Ligand code: NAP
């Protein structure tokens with residue numbers, strides 16, 4: 375068979391067990407079938423430290439240039455990692471750095487095999503959570519109030535606008551918090567969601583609490599509606615999909631009764647909580663796709679889980695591990711499929727979907743890693759055995 379040709383994507387290598395899986399996935403599932411073209415960036419912690427983290431910035435800029443990237447899980451250093459790797463600095467989370475450069479929204483969806491029943495019996499199709507990853511509680515300012523007194527909220531504009539009002543007259547000790555967001559970030563969140571809904575042909579729900587938060591959440595609601603009306607209404611009609619806003623409590627009730635198969639856009643905190651609820655109810659983090667979509671049309675695919683450190687330490691002792699490579703394979707298939715779509719490269723798009731199908735068929739036929747085997751009372755195989763089983767299916771198709 376003639377190998378499938380493609381234009382380059384950005385490849386970001388990572389750490390520990392996922393770095394081992396990364397290499398095996400390329401050798402077993404990509405290189406035999408593709409004339410694989412990537413611009414390679416080693417985001418492993420050793421290389422980030424050696425380049426003073428410049429490599430992460432270069433990789434993110436490369437995604438802006440080539441529009442598609444695939445990233446392996448990476449270590450976000452803490453004090454213990456500083457010692458373990460003799461780091462010059464406690465480098466920031468690569469995902470945070472990349473997100474700050476690309477801007478946008480993280481979309482996470484479960485990968486369904488039918489082997490592991492969802493805990494919610496009505497859920498038949500994946501529910502994708504679109505989480506705004508900026509501001510709110512995560513950049514809040516807060517105080518412990520030690521004694522009775524007055525808390526005020528005030529603003530001073532560069533144009534002279536000023537306002538100030540009492541938040542509360544404390545008659546006893548308590549707590550106080552200030553949070554913010556900005557229109558430009560909410561606008562790019564909205565556009566990312568509308569674009570992703572169009573790209574995946576799924577309805578979009580957005581939920582907040584504007585009845586209670588009459589300025590803050592109301593701003594999110596109004597910005598979404600304005601951008602929808604001005605830029606997306608016709609495109610949604612043409613694609614046969616819908617957008618609607620509802621209160622978060624109503625959304626929760628509807629989600630529980632739904633069949634799935636839609637995108638649920640959430641503010642930062644809501645998205646944090648709801649994405650764990652959705653992934654737990656569908657199975658595990660090792661069965662989630664994750665993609666960062668930027669408002670100007672760049673896509674970065676990754677697995678939702680980390681570097682699986684505990685398995686890596688066992689691997690270093692010479693043990694075979696049963697780490698699940700599916701989320702990392704789907705990061706590759708997502709990126710290859712998107713490259714194919716942007717370039718109208720049908721063979722590449724077909725390969726990406728065949729690769730996903732081969733993974734799912736392998737699981738359905740009963741060959742799976744330990745994490746999934748445990749959930750459905752079977753015996754798991756090690757990672758390489760699983761990859762070889764997927765490869766055998768692909769070879770059958772591409773012989
Ligand atoms: P983790 O790597 O996601 O692993 C936590 C546990 O979940 C594992 O010990 C394993 O459980 C299970 N697990 C996760 N992925 C699995 C897979 N593919 N197959 C089988 N089991 C899987 O999280 P962590 O141990 O908290 O973090 C490890 C490192 O990853 C940290 O240095 C963190 O900074 C980094 N991290 C990176 C990213 C990213 O780059 N996107 C995200 C999160 C964390 P058992 O041990 O019980 O089998």
Ligand code: MG
Pocket residue numbers: 646647650
């Ligand atoms: Mg969370």
